[in-house]
Amino acid sequence: MPPMDMEIRTYLLYILAAVSLPSLASLLYGQRHSLKSTIPPFVGTTNIISSCLTAFKLQFSGTKMLHKAYAQHGNGVFRLPSFFRWTYLISEPKLVSEMASAPEHIVSFNGGLEDVLQTDWTIGQDVTENPYHTPAIRVGLRNINQYFPQLHDELVHAFDDTLALQNHEWKLITVVPTIMQIISRSTSRVFLGLPLCRNQEYLDLTNNHNMRIFFRLTDSPYLPKLPETDYRSADHDSQECQIERDVGHEWPDRPNDLISWLLDFAEEEERTAEALVRRILTLNLAAHNTWMSLTAALYDLTRYPEYVLPLREEAEWVVADQGWTRTSISNMVKIDSFLRESQRLSASGPIGMARQIVAKDGFTFSDGTTVPYGSFLSVPGHNVNTDPVVYENPEVFDGFRFSRMREGCSGSREGKEGSIFTRHMVTTSPNHVVYGHGRHACPGRFFAATQLKTALAHVLINYDVKAETNGIRPQDHEFSLFKVPNTLGRIYVRKRV
Ligand code: HEM
Structure with a gap:
């Protein structure tokens, strides 16, 4: 096991606390938002006591209850009780798109995030009020060709070092800490380069910082101490900033990394x-999702071993023909489909895409439904991703579901239904909200998809994997309305000969 200083059981406790604390906070300080509304409630009552009771029940069997509600009200908007307030769930695809494309001063992404993660407290108001890091990462991560060689190189070394396999022996590994280490190392290689990306103290600090945020332990004045010897930003003030003040952003040997991307957008006080x-910590937090997706994909691959051979053949064929490049990774259509399917079923929790209505007049959807000022909106993520109207056998894992769809497409580049681009891993829609949708759809998804596909192709070509127990997939942890891959799940892995 990699030398992460956080025991996995502690991590589990963190998650438990992370999901129960917001409910408690909501109970104590919750927005006493009107319980009266014309929008159908989740259960047939709107009185405060039964709403609180339902909110309590949701903590224990949220997914099941939500499933029932979606079957009943899945074609519009319905209300889910939290303690002393409602969350409005938007399920009809057209309305999901309307909510997702509404401007921030009407339907606020930041308001939703603050409600879910108490971001003003955990991340800091200066960050939430001026999220300039989002355009910075959108632009910085755009040219994948440029940093792909480093990403691939780091993945290869990180798998090698972290798995530490001997000869051809099977080794039983706990997937979460292993994959967390590999993903954070390869992400850090692109963000901040060598040698920091291999500095275990730095990796542990960022990963533990993420856990503190989920646990609401971090307050604004707090910052973990990063290893100063390696940390380029520590002397940034006196060196790079001075250079940039003198000559602007164009100077010889300017590093192409996260600090430079941030400096392209940062105002003076930043x-x-x-x-x-x-x-940097905030963006590490956002990138945290990637290890969950790779963990889920490995659970799926070992649960359904019939996919190993066709996926491996594709990876080997493409690499033999085109080598390891960003373009060759884009040509791995079956791997793309397998990961998209794995994410469809695992990556969206019961609810997601949290938003808050900040327009004084509320927000009116095209079907006439009005949600009032101050209220909180979400999308029932797992339900829309598994809507039987859109997906055949929606709960069945079908790894080539999307590659089959792409085979039948016209190949036009127009991005309409029917074009080859509608079923890529990175394509969002109101019925595939793994990366959200609309205005705030994840700007890191092109990078994350490349990282995930490269990692899976590398595993398929270089390792054999099998389930700890044949036919059993470690069950996702589900608490309240949150879901994460099983943190204790194990699989066997060995070097291929
Ligand atoms: C498999 C990996 C990932 C998944 C599943 C994922 C998922 C998401 C989701 C669901 C959202 C919210 C979208 C919405 O509410 O409409 C989001 C936002 C965001 N993600 Fe990702 N993400 C991933 C990787 C990354 C990476 C690698 C980065 C890079 C730093 C990143 C940066 C961001 C940022 C900055 C936002 C906020 C966007 C905004 O404010 O408009 N994500 N992501």
């Missing part, structure tokens, strides 16, 4: 080491 560290 151009300090501490402020930059805060942004």
